[in-house]
Amino acid sequence: MLQGRRLLLSRRSVCYLSEESAVGTGRDTCRGRGTSDAHRGLEQDPLQWTAVGAQKGVYADDLDPELERLYAEHVAPPRKFSRVGAPGSRAMIRSYCSQVWKAAGLWKRIRKSMGVAEFTFPGDPLRIDYSCRRNGTRGYVQTRSVSRAPGDCKSYAYTAARIAARAPFASEFAAVTDVPLLAENERHCFVRDTLRDAGIEPVGMDQFATWVPKLKPTIQ
DSSP, X not given: OHHHHHHHHHHHHHHHHHHHHTTTTTOBGGGTBSOOHHHHHHHHOGGXXXXXXXXXXXXXXXXXXHHHHHHHHHTSOOOTTOSTTOTTOHHHHHHHHHHHHHHTTOGGGSEEEEEOTTTSOTTOOOEEEEEEEETTEEEEEEEEOTTTOGGGHHHHHHHHHHHHHHOSSXXXXXXXXXXXXXXXXXXXXXXXXXXXXXXXXXXXXXXHHHHHHHHGGGBO
């Protein structure tokens, strides 16, 4: 999958640079009119693509997450509210949480994107964002966007109940929300009560940076 995205990104770079060079000439290079022999050669020989674009910095420490971001921003078909890092999105919450885990020196001690099918049913697509072991228990942390999809808290509550009932170890659960859960907001109260009823601790994103360091002495 990543190799295919590398090729798509490279092809998009060729088209973009071709269009840049055609500014002021009236040529439409990526649509087959006025395409130069050099550009045709680039499309035929992928090995030349890496030498076309100027070097640019990246945002991620690892190559694969950066390729995912570039693919989503420049190659994948645009979808409403799906842009990586959009305000209130789970991608934005995860990005922030990952920075906090790393700043606390815990990134290598936690498990990321953990499947739950062993506790629910085969084929369950839900994945829990972070998991860790602490003081003989297994802790789970899931991001939830209250402003975008408050109803999603029910799927996490159901999953937490299944894990607590079936796991051979004691379990603890937390949900990082994009906004603080306000007592005067009926929708927020629904999310808060649904989570707490399943034994899940709600943690506002604004509190996460102070919540994580408290766990550090107990995380194995």
